[in-house]
Amino acid sequence: MQNFFNSGLTQQQFLDEYWQKKPLLIRQAFVDFKSPISADELAGLACEADIESRLIKERGAEPWQVTCGPLEPEDFESLPETHWTILVQDVDKHIPSLQPLLAPFKFIPDWRRDDLMISFAPEGGSVGAHTDSYDVFLLQAMGTRRWQIMHEPVYEAKLVDGIELKILAEFAADETWELEPGDMLYLPPNIAHYGVALNDCMTFSIGFQAPRQIEILDSLVNTCLEKGLDGRYYADRDLALAEQGSELTPQAIQRTKDLLHDLIEQSDDLLAESLGKLVTKVKPSLYEVAFLPDYELSTPHLAKYFTQGDCYKNHYLQFAWSSHAEGGWLFSGGESYAVDKAGIPFLALLCEKTVLTEQDWFDINKNQSVVDVLRALILNSGWFFKIEVEYYDD
Protein backbone atom coordinates (compact mmCIF):
# COMPACT_ATOMS: atom_id res chain seq x y z
CA MET A 1 0.00 0.00 0.00
CA GLN A 2 1.50 3.28 -1.11
CA ASN A 3 1.63 5.87 1.64
CA PHE A 4 0.10 9.22 0.71
CA PHE A 5 2.85 11.55 1.91
CA ASN A 6 2.88 11.32 5.73
CA SER A 7 -0.86 11.58 6.14
CA GLY A 8 -1.57 8.11 7.52
CA LEU A 9 -3.62 7.50 4.35
CA THR A 10 -2.75 5.29 1.44
CA GLN A 11 -2.79 6.86 -2.01
CA GLN A 12 -5.94 4.87 -2.79
CA GLN A 13 -7.64 6.16 0.39
CA PHE A 14 -6.75 9.71 -0.58
CA LEU A 15 -8.27 9.17 -4.04
CA ASP A 16 -11.38 7.53 -2.60
CA GLU A 17 -12.06 9.99 0.20
CA TYR A 18 -10.56 13.35 -0.81
CA TRP A 19 -9.59 13.67 -4.49
CA GLN A 20 -12.13 16.00 -6.18
CA LYS A 21 -14.28 15.74 -3.02
CA LYS A 22 -12.92 17.55 0.01
CA PRO A 23 -9.92 19.48 1.33
CA LEU A 24 -7.12 17.75 3.22
CA LEU A 25 -4.36 19.29 5.31
CA ILE A 26 -1.21 17.18 5.57
CA ARG A 27 1.28 18.29 8.20
CA GLN A 28 4.89 17.62 7.17
CA ALA A 29 3.95 16.05 3.85
CA PHE A 30 7.55 16.85 2.93
CA VAL A 31 9.68 16.37 6.06
CA ASP A 32 12.38 19.01 6.67
CA PHE A 33 11.41 20.73 3.44
CA LYS A 34 13.69 23.47 2.19
CA SER A 35 12.74 25.47 -0.86
CA PRO A 36 15.01 24.52 -3.76
CA ILE A 37 14.56 28.05 -5.14
CA SER A 38 15.13 31.40 -3.41
CA ALA A 39 12.89 34.46 -3.46
CA ASP A 40 15.55 36.29 -5.50
CA GLU A 41 15.67 33.52 -8.08
CA LEU A 42 11.88 33.62 -8.34
CA ALA A 43 11.94 37.40 -8.82
CA GLY A 44 14.54 36.83 -11.55
CA LEU A 45 12.20 34.43 -13.36
CA ALA A 46 9.40 37.00 -13.13
CA CYS A 47 11.61 39.41 -15.11
CA GLU A 48 12.12 37.02 -18.01
CA ALA A 49 10.24 37.70 -21.23
CA ASP A 50 9.04 34.16 -21.95
CA ILE A 51 7.89 33.33 -18.43
CA GLU A 52 4.31 33.96 -17.33
CA SER A 53 4.25 35.94 -14.09
CA ARG A 54 2.18 38.47 -12.15
CA LEU A 55 2.71 40.97 -9.38
CA ILE A 56 -0.33 41.64 -7.23
CA LYS A 57 -0.45 44.63 -4.91
CA GLU A 58 -3.37 44.69 -2.50
CA ARG A 59 -2.88 48.41 -1.91
CA GLY A 60 -1.49 49.56 -5.27
CA ALA A 61 -2.59 52.41 -7.52
CA GLU A 62 -5.98 50.71 -7.29
CA PRO A 63 -7.07 47.90 -4.92
CA TRP A 64 -5.66 44.51 -5.91
CA GLN A 65 -3.54 45.97 -8.70
CA VAL A 66 -2.27 43.32 -11.14
CA THR A 67 0.96 43.84 -13.12
CA CYS A 68 1.62 41.13 -15.69
CA GLY A 69 5.22 40.09 -16.30
CA PRO A 70 7.86 40.38 -17.47
CA LEU A 71 8.47 42.61 -14.43
CA GLU A 72 10.94 45.48 -14.63
CA PRO A 73 13.48 46.49 -11.97
CA GLU A 74 11.30 49.59 -11.28
CA ASP A 75 8.42 47.30 -10.30
CA PHE A 76 10.54 46.01 -7.43
CA GLU A 77 11.91 49.41 -6.39
CA SER A 78 8.44 50.80 -5.81
CA LEU A 79 7.20 47.85 -3.73
CA PRO A 80 5.79 48.52 -0.27
CA GLU A 81 7.01 46.53 2.75
CA THR A 82 3.93 44.35 2.94
CA HIS A 83 0.78 43.16 1.10
CA TRP A 84 2.08 42.09 -2.30
CA THR A 85 2.66 38.77 -4.08
CA ILE A 86 4.72 37.63 -7.06
CA LEU A 87 3.43 34.56 -8.88
CA VAL A 88 5.35 32.60 -11.53
CA GLN A 89 3.72 29.86 -13.63
CA ASP A 90 5.24 26.68 -15.06
CA VAL A 91 8.38 26.79 -12.92
CA ASP A 92 8.67 23.00 -13.27
CA LYS A 93 9.22 23.48 -16.99
CA HIS A 94 11.49 26.52 -16.83
CA ILE A 95 13.66 24.84 -14.17
CA PRO A 96 13.59 21.10 -14.98
CA SER A 97 15.71 20.37 -11.88
CA LEU A 98 12.49 20.97 -9.89
CA GLN A 99 10.73 18.08 -11.69
CA PRO A 100 11.63 15.48 -9.00
CA LEU A 101 9.40 17.46 -6.64
CA LEU A 102 6.44 16.39 -8.77
CA ALA A 103 7.37 12.70 -8.75
CA PRO A 104 5.36 11.89 -5.57
CA PHE A 105 2.21 13.08 -7.41
CA LYS A 106 2.63 10.53 -10.19
CA PHE A 107 -0.09 8.33 -8.72
CA ILE A 108 -2.44 10.86 -10.32
CA PRO A 109 -2.37 10.60 -14.14
CA ASP A 110 0.42 12.71 -15.61
CA TRP A 111 -1.81 14.25 -18.23
CA ARG A 112 -4.03 15.76 -15.53
CA ARG A 113 -1.13 17.83 -14.20
CA ASP A 114 -0.85 21.43 -15.32
CA ASP A 115 2.10 23.11 -13.65
CA LEU A 116 4.07 24.08 -10.60
CA MET A 117 3.28 27.70 -9.82
CA ILE A 118 5.43 29.40 -7.19
CA SER A 119 4.49 32.52 -5.30
CA PHE A 120 6.46 34.73 -2.96
CA ALA A 121 4.91 37.25 -0.57
CA PRO A 122 6.08 39.30 2.39
CA GLU A 123 3.85 39.73 5.46
CA GLY A 124 0.25 40.43 4.46
CA GLY A 125 0.75 39.22 0.88
CA SER A 126 -2.36 37.57 -0.59
CA VAL A 127 -4.32 37.23 -3.81
CA GLY A 128 -7.63 37.48 -1.94
CA ALA A 129 -10.33 34.92 -1.25
CA HIS A 130 -11.16 33.00 -4.44
CA THR A 131 -12.11 29.69 -5.96
CA ASP A 132 -10.27 27.75 -8.65
CA SER A 133 -11.74 25.39 -11.20
CA TYR A 134 -8.93 22.87 -10.75
CA ASP A 135 -7.45 20.60 -8.09
CA VAL A 136 -4.39 21.97 -6.38
CA PHE A 137 -1.83 20.93 -3.78
CA LEU A 138 -0.50 23.96 -1.89
CA LEU A 139 2.91 23.10 -0.49
CA GLN A 140 4.37 25.59 1.96
CA ALA A 141 8.00 26.04 0.94
CA MET A 142 9.21 28.90 3.13
CA GLY A 143 7.79 31.00 5.97
CA THR A 144 4.23 30.76 7.23
CA ARG A 145 0.96 31.17 5.38
CA ARG A 146 -2.43 31.26 7.04
CA TRP A 147 -5.02 29.48 4.91
CA GLN A 148 -8.71 29.91 5.52
CA ILE A 149 -11.23 27.85 3.61
CA MET A 150 -14.97 27.24 3.31
CA HIS A 151 -15.75 23.53 3.22
CA GLU A 152 -18.94 23.95 1.19
CA PRO A 153 -18.06 24.28 -2.53
CA VAL A 154 -18.95 27.58 -4.21
CA TYR A 155 -20.25 27.01 -7.75
CA GLU A 156 -21.64 30.41 -8.61
CA ALA A 157 -19.36 32.84 -6.90
CA LYS A 158 -20.33 36.49 -6.40
CA LEU A 159 -17.23 38.51 -7.20
CA VAL A 160 -15.98 41.90 -6.06
CA ASP A 161 -16.87 44.42 -8.80
CA GLY A 162 -14.47 46.69 -10.60
CA ILE A 163 -11.20 44.83 -10.11
CA GLU A 164 -9.16 42.63 -12.40
CA LEU A 165 -8.72 39.81 -9.87
CA LYS A 166 -11.56 37.40 -9.25
CA ILE A 167 -12.09 37.89 -5.53
CA LEU A 168 -15.12 36.54 -3.69
CA ALA A 169 -17.53 39.21 -2.48
CA GLU A 170 -18.68 36.84 0.24
CA PHE A 171 -16.26 34.70 2.19
CA ALA A 172 -16.91 33.24 5.63
CA ALA A 173 -14.17 30.80 6.61
CA ASP A 174 -15.08 27.70 8.58
CA GLU A 175 -11.50 26.46 8.96
CA THR A 176 -8.16 28.19 9.56
CA TRP A 177 -4.70 26.63 9.40
CA GLU A 178 -1.20 28.04 9.58
CA LEU A 179 1.12 26.18 7.23
CA GLU A 180 4.83 25.87 7.93
CA PRO A 181 7.49 24.59 5.48
CA GLY A 182 6.69 21.04 4.42
CA ASP A 183 2.98 21.30 5.27
CA MET A 184 0.62 20.83 2.33
CA LEU A 185 -3.05 21.60 1.73
CA TYR A 186 -5.03 19.78 -0.95
CA LEU A 187 -8.04 21.61 -2.37
CA PRO A 188 -10.55 20.19 -4.86
CA PRO A 189 -12.13 22.53 -7.43
CA ASN A 190 -14.58 25.21 -6.25
CA ILE A 191 -13.40 25.35 -2.63
CA ALA A 192 -13.15 29.00 -1.56
CA HIS A 193 -9.73 29.70 -0.06
CA TYR A 194 -7.88 32.69 1.27
CA GLY A 195 -4.16 32.55 1.99
CA VAL A 196 -2.24 35.32 3.73
CA ALA A 197 1.52 35.41 4.28
CA LEU A 198 2.37 35.94 7.95
CA ASN A 199 6.03 36.57 7.11
CA ASP A 200 8.32 36.16 4.07
CA CYS A 201 6.53 33.26 2.51
CA MET A 202 6.86 31.01 -0.49
CA THR A 203 4.09 28.65 -1.59
CA PHE A 204 4.31 25.99 -4.30
CA SER A 205 1.01 25.26 -6.09
CA ILE A 206 0.92 21.95 -7.92
CA GLY A 207 -2.08 22.50 -10.16
CA PHE A 208 -4.09 20.05 -12.25
CA GLN A 209 -6.02 20.54 -15.47
CA ALA A 210 -9.25 19.03 -16.68
CA PRO A 211 -10.60 19.43 -20.20
CA ARG A 212 -14.10 20.87 -20.62
CA GLN A 213 -16.90 19.13 -22.57
CA ILE A 214 -16.79 21.68 -25.37
CA GLU A 215 -13.00 21.47 -25.71
CA ILE A 216 -13.26 17.68 -26.03
CA LEU A 217 -16.03 17.99 -28.64
CA ASP A 218 -13.99 20.56 -30.54
CA SER A 219 -10.98 18.24 -30.51
CA LEU A 220 -13.17 15.30 -31.62
CA VAL A 221 -14.56 17.31 -34.53
CA ASN A 222 -11.06 18.41 -35.56
CA THR A 223 -9.75 14.85 -35.38
CA CYS A 224 -12.66 13.68 -37.58
CA LEU A 225 -12.05 16.46 -40.10
CA GLU A 226 -8.32 15.73 -40.25
CA LYS A 227 -9.11 12.08 -41.00
CA GLY A 228 -11.72 13.01 -43.61
CA LEU A 229 -14.49 11.39 -41.55
CA ASP A 230 -17.69 13.30 -42.08
CA GLY A 231 -20.07 10.87 -40.41
CA ARG A 232 -23.60 9.70 -41.00
CA TYR A 233 -26.49 11.87 -42.16
CA TYR A 234 -29.50 12.66 -40.01
CA ALA A 235 -32.24 10.13 -40.78
CA ASP A 236 -35.98 10.06 -39.98
CA ARG A 237 -37.49 6.80 -41.19
CA ASP A 238 -40.12 7.17 -38.44
CA LEU A 239 -41.23 10.59 -39.66
CA ALA A 240 -44.82 11.49 -38.69
CA LEU A 241 -47.08 13.75 -40.72
CA ALA A 242 -46.06 17.33 -40.00
CA GLU A 243 -48.71 19.57 -38.44
CA GLN A 244 -46.56 22.66 -38.62
CA GLY A 245 -44.04 22.24 -41.45
CA SER A 246 -41.73 24.91 -40.04
CA GLU A 247 -41.23 23.37 -36.61
CA LEU A 248 -38.09 21.56 -35.45
CA THR A 249 -40.05 19.06 -33.42
CA PRO A 250 -38.98 17.43 -30.13
CA GLN A 251 -38.78 14.20 -32.17
CA ALA A 252 -36.25 15.84 -34.52
CA ILE A 253 -34.20 16.95 -31.53
CA GLN A 254 -34.36 13.41 -30.11
CA ARG A 255 -33.14 11.94 -33.42
CA THR A 256 -30.31 14.48 -33.41
CA LYS A 257 -29.35 13.46 -29.89
CA ASP A 258 -29.39 9.80 -30.90
CA LEU A 259 -27.26 10.59 -33.95
CA LEU A 260 -24.64 12.33 -31.80
CA HIS A 261 -24.79 9.67 -29.10
CA ASP A 262 -24.14 7.04 -31.80
CA LEU A 263 -21.12 8.98 -33.03
CA ILE A 264 -19.59 9.10 -29.54
CA GLU A 265 -20.63 5.53 -28.74
CA GLN A 266 -18.82 4.18 -31.82
CA SER A 267 -15.71 6.33 -31.52
CA ASP A 268 -13.59 5.08 -28.60
CA ASP A 269 -10.44 5.26 -30.70
CA LEU A 270 -11.30 8.69 -32.08
CA LEU A 271 -12.08 9.91 -28.57
CA ALA A 272 -8.77 8.60 -27.22
CA GLU A 273 -6.93 10.38 -29.99
CA SER A 274 -8.92 13.60 -29.53
CA LEU A 275 -8.39 13.60 -25.76
CA GLY A 276 -4.69 12.80 -26.07
CA LYS A 277 -4.12 15.65 -28.50
CA LEU A 278 -6.14 18.04 -26.38
CA VAL A 279 -4.46 17.36 -23.05
CA THR A 280 -0.92 17.47 -24.44
CA LYS A 281 -1.36 20.81 -26.20
CA VAL A 282 1.24 23.42 -25.34
CA LYS A 283 -0.21 26.49 -23.58
CA PRO A 284 0.08 29.65 -25.69
CA SER A 285 2.20 31.24 -22.95
CA LEU A 286 4.85 28.56 -23.56
CA TYR A 287 4.94 28.59 -27.39
CA GLU A 288 8.05 30.74 -27.56
CA VAL A 289 10.16 28.47 -25.37
CA ALA A 290 8.63 25.03 -25.88
CA PHE A 291 9.53 24.52 -29.51
CA LEU A 292 13.11 24.03 -30.63
CA PRO A 293 14.49 25.04 -34.03
CA ASP A 294 13.67 22.66 -36.86
CA TYR A 295 16.27 20.36 -38.23
CA GLU A 296 16.34 17.51 -40.66
CA LEU A 297 16.93 14.06 -39.26
CA SER A 298 16.96 10.74 -41.05
CA THR A 299 17.05 7.39 -39.29
CA PRO A 300 20.73 6.66 -40.02
CA HIS A 301 21.55 10.06 -38.52
CA LEU A 302 19.51 9.17 -35.44
CA ALA A 303 21.74 6.14 -34.88
CA LYS A 304 24.80 8.31 -35.33
CA TYR A 305 23.59 10.88 -32.81
CA PHE A 306 23.03 8.19 -30.20
CA THR A 307 26.69 7.16 -30.53
CA GLN A 308 27.60 10.77 -29.68
CA GLY A 309 25.30 11.47 -26.77
CA ASP A 310 22.00 10.82 -25.03
CA CYS A 311 18.62 12.11 -26.18
CA TYR A 312 16.66 14.29 -23.71
CA LYS A 313 12.97 14.84 -23.11
CA ASN A 314 11.70 18.39 -23.59
CA HIS A 315 10.06 19.23 -20.26
CA TYR A 316 7.89 21.92 -21.81
CA LEU A 317 5.88 19.24 -23.59
CA GLN A 318 3.35 16.95 -22.00
CA PHE A 319 3.25 13.26 -22.97
CA ALA A 320 0.54 10.61 -22.84
CA TRP A 321 -0.26 7.40 -24.68
CA SER A 322 -3.11 5.01 -25.31
CA SER A 323 -3.56 1.71 -27.10
CA HIS A 324 -6.28 0.18 -29.24
CA ALA A 325 -6.81 -3.18 -30.93
CA GLU A 326 -4.28 -2.65 -33.75
CA GLY A 327 -1.68 -0.46 -32.12
CA GLY A 328 -1.30 2.67 -30.09
CA TRP A 329 -0.69 6.37 -30.03
CA LEU A 330 1.75 8.62 -28.34
CA PHE A 331 0.52 12.14 -27.73
CA SER A 332 2.75 15.15 -27.31
CA GLY A 333 2.46 18.83 -28.10
CA GLY A 334 -1.13 18.40 -29.29
CA GLU A 335 -0.13 15.81 -31.91
CA SER A 336 -0.75 12.08 -32.14
CA TYR A 337 1.85 9.58 -33.33
CA ALA A 338 0.81 6.04 -34.25
CA VAL A 339 2.72 2.83 -33.57
CA ASP A 340 1.89 -0.75 -34.50
CA LYS A 341 0.95 -3.43 -31.97
CA ALA A 342 4.55 -4.46 -31.30
CA GLY A 343 5.34 -0.82 -30.58
CA ILE A 344 2.87 -0.47 -27.68
CA PRO A 345 5.36 -1.45 -24.91
CA PHE A 346 7.60 1.44 -26.01
CA LEU A 347 4.95 4.12 -25.54
CA ALA A 348 5.27 4.32 -21.75
CA LEU A 349 9.05 4.42 -22.15
CA LEU A 350 8.88 7.44 -24.48
CA CYS A 351 6.39 9.15 -22.14
CA GLU A 352 8.06 8.46 -18.81
CA LYS A 353 11.79 8.38 -19.40
CA THR A 354 13.64 11.68 -19.33
CA VAL A 355 16.79 10.45 -21.05
CA LEU A 356 17.27 7.90 -23.84
CA THR A 357 20.67 6.26 -24.03
CA GLU A 358 22.25 4.35 -26.88
CA GLN A 359 21.05 1.13 -25.17
CA ASP A 360 17.44 2.46 -25.32
CA TRP A 361 18.02 3.23 -28.99
CA PHE A 362 19.08 -0.39 -29.66
CA ASP A 363 15.74 -1.50 -28.16
CA ILE A 364 13.71 1.14 -29.99
CA ASN A 365 15.47 0.33 -33.25
CA LYS A 366 13.86 -3.13 -33.22
CA ASN A 367 10.52 -1.56 -34.15
CA GLN A 368 10.28 0.68 -37.21
CA SER A 369 7.03 2.36 -36.10
CA VAL A 370 8.66 3.41 -32.82
CA VAL A 371 11.75 4.67 -34.64
CA ASP A 372 9.45 6.74 -36.85
CA VAL A 373 7.67 8.16 -33.78
CA LEU A 374 10.92 9.04 -32.04
CA ARG A 375 12.18 10.68 -35.21
CA ALA A 376 8.94 12.69 -35.55
CA LEU A 377 9.14 13.65 -31.87
CA ILE A 378 12.69 14.91 -32.32
CA LEU A 379 11.58 16.94 -35.34
CA ASN A 380 8.66 18.35 -33.29
CA SER A 381 10.74 19.21 -30.21
CA GLY A 382 9.51 16.38 -27.95
CA TRP A 383 13.02 14.95 -27.58
CA PHE A 384 16.35 16.52 -28.42
CA PHE A 385 20.08 15.87 -28.55
CA LYS A 386 22.38 18.23 -26.70
CA ILE A 387 25.21 17.63 -29.15
CA GLU A 388 25.58 19.93 -32.11
CA VAL A 389 22.93 18.83 -34.60
CA GLU A 390 23.88 19.15 -38.26
CA TYR A 391 21.41 20.30 -40.88
CA TYR A 392 20.75 17.81 -43.62
CA ASP A 393 18.87 17.87 -46.88
CA ASP A 394 17.25 14.46 -46.85
Ligand SMILES: [Mn+2]
Ligand atom coordinates in the same frame (compact mmCIF):
# COMPACT_ATOMS: atom_id res chain seq x y z
MN1 LIG B 1 -6.06 29.41 -5.61
